[in-house]
Amino acid sequence: MGTSAAGTTAATGGRRKPGRPHGELLNRPKIGAVTLQFVGENGYDALTMSALAKALGVSPSALYNHVESKKDLLELVQDLVMERVDCSEFEVNPLEQALRTWAVSYRNVFAEHTPLVSVIALMPVAGSPRTLQMYEQVAAGFTRAGWDDHRIVPAIVALESFIFGSALDAVAPKDIFDVGPTPQEVPAFSAAVDAQRATGNDPAQDSFTYGLEALLKGLLSGQQQV
Amino acid sequence: MGTSAAGTTAATGGRRKPGRPHGELLNRPKIGAVTLQFVGENGYDALTMSALAKALGVSPSALYNHVESKKDLLELVQDLVMERVDCSEFEVNPLEQALRTWAVSYRNVFAEHTPLVSVIALMPVAGSPRTLQMYEQVAAGFTRAGWDDHRIVPAIVALESFIFGSALDAVAPKDIFDVGPTPQEVPAFSAAVDAQRATGNDPAQDSFTYGLEALLKGLLSGQQQV
Secondary structure, eight states, X not given: OTTTTGGGSOOOSXXXXXXXXXXXXXXXXXXXXXXXXXXXXXXXXXXXXXXXXXXXXSOHHHHHTTXXXXXXXXXXXXXXHHTTSOOTTTTTSOHHHHHHHHHHHHHHHHHTOGGGHHHHHHSOGGGOHHHHHHHHHHHHHHHHTTOOHHHHHHHHHHHHHHHHHHHHHHTSOTTTTOOOSOGGGSHHHHHHHHHHHHTXXXXXXXXXXHHHHHHHHHHHHHGGGO | OTTTTGGGSOOOSOTTOTTSOOTTTOOHHHHHHHHHHHHHHHOGGGOOHHHHHHHHTSOHHHHHTTOOSHXXXXXXXXXXXXXXXXXXXXXXXXXXXXXXXXXXXXXXXXXXXXXXXXXXXXXXGGGOHHHHHHHHHHXXXXXXXXXXHHHHHHHHHHHHHHHHHHHXXXXXXXXXXXXXXXXXXXXXXXXXXXXHHHTTOOHHHHHHHHHHHHHHHHHHXXXXXX
């Protein structure tokens, strides 16, 4: 460990001060919390193992003793972020309302953490206790509403797919649908873009709300028939 | 340009041969086509400007004369990939059927190019002629079906959000929903996962089909009411 000599000085200062002894202090929960603070301040592009080690006041090799890779780090953060998703209504409110609250909150949380979208979409749930707990609350909501067990996972995954895509769309540039210098070549699309703009609604918010209501309606009305 | 001296030798050989004159041969369409071939053979992780320059048989600086960055390169590829999305039915079939064919094809194409999902989700359409053409065909389908103009963009974006999220889910590991060593702590979710598995259906395919039908149903039945 590159800083082990410096690490023998007394631990008296702030978390990020280099030179404190880190052997007994560094652990995965602490690394996760500092990473979350780091990306909040600096963004995900700035997140490297060495930059994070510096923020933690430890050597990169000390960090690698606890976290295998940047991917491992992102999984750690994902688990923490998941705690912010609102699952509180499943036990107390009708399924449709609880799903709406959950979906809105889930999309908003991940719109602030879009680099985590591909992490959570690909990560086995067993590695993330909070994610697993979330799925339990959502699944229990479906079960209480009388859903057939075999339809619950497809319904949750369908909602999540929509939520993840919507989180990416939430950070799209505002000019994403500017059709460029030749609107006459795409007349139907130009008219549609202009008409949406004329509503004054934020297009990402408009699309998310409209899509979520449609998906909830389709899922909840279709359950009996399949 | 680092290879300009070598570039004065005669152009006689294959595309990837170093030393051919590239001044008149290198252009963005060619770079896009070679990039697409490159990622098909080596994956997106292997795609760097220098690796691609090598595949093209040119110096990195020659490549930078035509493409600004890896992001620019991905936008070039995205435009090419978009051509594979099936928009053929909008002119000839009912909207619901055309949307289904489009969505299935769109999801399948991007499931093979998941690193492009965040590119297309964030890229202004004016920069991608094929994407713009696709939107025109889809929007014209909605218009012909009698939709209010201001609802067309939200409907397309809602479908795309679901499609992008589903493309990511299509490449998730098969064990993504393994609940780990303590299924009794997540009984409702465990039962749901087991019941879906018992159907024998691929979970990603099952979720996409189920969600797409729900979303189409919700969108197409709801249009009159909003």
